[in-house]
Amino acid sequence: xxxxxxxxxxxxxxLAEVSAILAASGISVQSMALDLPELQGSIEDISKDxxxxxxxxxxxxxxxxxxxxxxxxxxxxxxxxxxxxxxDLGHEGLVNMLAAYxxxxxxxxxxxxxxxxxxxxxxxxxxxxxxxxxxxxxxAKFGWDPIFEYEGQTYAEMDKxxxxxxxxxxxxxxxxxxxxxxxx
Amino acid sequence: xxxxxxxxxxxxxxLAEVSAILAASGISVQSMALDLPELQGSIEDISKDxxxxxxxxxxxxxxxxxxxxxxxxxxxxxxxxxxxxxxDLGHEGLVNMLAAYxxxxxxxxxxxxxxxxxxxxxxxxxxxxxxxxxxxxxxAKFGWDPIFEYEGQTYAEMDKxxxxxxxxxxxxxxxxxxxxxxxx
Numbered sequence: 379x380x381x382x383x384x385x386x387x388x389x390x391x392x393l394a395e396v397s398a399i400l401a402a403s404g405i406s407v408q409s410m411a412l413d414l415p416e417l418q419g420s421i422e423d424i425s426k427d428x429x430x431x432x433x434x435x436x437x438x439x440x441x442x443x444x445x446x447x448x449x450x451x452x453x454x455x456x457x458x459x460x461x462x463x464x465x466d467l468g469h470e471g472l473v474n475m476l477a478a479y480x481x482x483x484x485x486x487x488x489x490x491x492x493x494x495x496x497x498x499x500x501x502x503x504x505x506x507x508x509x510x511x512x513x514x515x516x517x518a519k520f521g522w523d524p525i526f527e528y529e530g531q532t533y534a535e536m537d538k539x540x541x542x543x544x545x546x547x548x549x550x551x552x553x554x555x556x557x558x559x560x561x562x
Numbered sequence: 563x564x565x566x567x568x569x570x571x572x573x574x575x576x577l578a579e580v581s582a583i584l585a586a587s588g589i590s591v592q593s594m595a596l597d598l599p600e601l602q603g604s605i606e607d608i609s610k611d612x613x614x615x616x617x618x619x620x621x622x623x624x625x626x627x628x629x630x631x632x633x634x635x636x637x638x639x640x641x642x643x644x645x646x647x648x649x650d651l652g653h654e655g656l657v658n659m660l661a662a663y664x665x666x667x668x669x670x671x672x673x674x675x676x677x678x679x680x681x682x683x684x685x686x687x688x689x690x691x692x693x694x695x696x697x698x699x700x701x702a703k704f705g706w707d708p709i710f711e712y713e714g715q716t717y718a719e720m721d722k723x724x725x726x727x728x729x730x731x732x733x734x735x736x737x738x739x740x741x742x743x744x745x746x
Binding site for chain 1: 643655
């Protein structure tokens, strides 16, 4: 009997990536669009808070995700605020934020939070991939993929299947899969 | 009969500045420390949400404040996220964020939100002061004051009374005072 996960997202690319990675384990993912404003704060607090409110809103188990792009020279910022910087500044503006620094290294961080239902404490699954910030290369289809370089290729230049084997999201989903297998 | 305003803040410098500006109108300010995580989003939404939750938490009228520092070259960012950037990057790091740009102009934005009580719609009072971002000058006593230059002087270099006549916070408080006089 395949498991179905309710995943709160309105991002079709994210849904496709998560579905593709979990399909291999027979887990089907159903998306739910739910308008959930996010808190400011630490990655962990933001994800837990979002999962709790999502579980309350739908009255059942739910999965939420938060992606951060952390520039090491900026002590981890923009981090959880990356979506606002990406939206307002675009690829060039993000690259420019590191103009004053030699250190272009960055970490892509994906945090899934699973909450079993209203009042339950969410469980977190976090994947991190190290890379560096470069001028954009590859198709601009998915967020900041063109400026995040991993071992010589940007995420945008990589074959999707190859990216799904090393990405921050893949690593987090691996942990989620293990957990789901242990908690069927 | 002097009016008393409950102001949610744990920042002593902010309390002192607000008290000094409102004292001239016979309004006394009492601070309340309340741990209210802030949302991500627009300045206005963040302030309204915070005021609503504060009014619910204390069961009565309340004033909250949010300060943004908006870099024009960064389309208004870091904006509402300035406190995290200030905390993690300090003055030098903030100045560095504009290294790629000729345009060092910025706007200091202060938003007060007054909520009469649980379930009431907050009223906003917003003041904006134009300036530019410069390497730090003056005592590092109050947030990003040393790097925000207004007409040749940084906020930190200015006499407090002089700053309180042109600051973003002063402008917002002027509107609040007018409103309070009309709604005693």
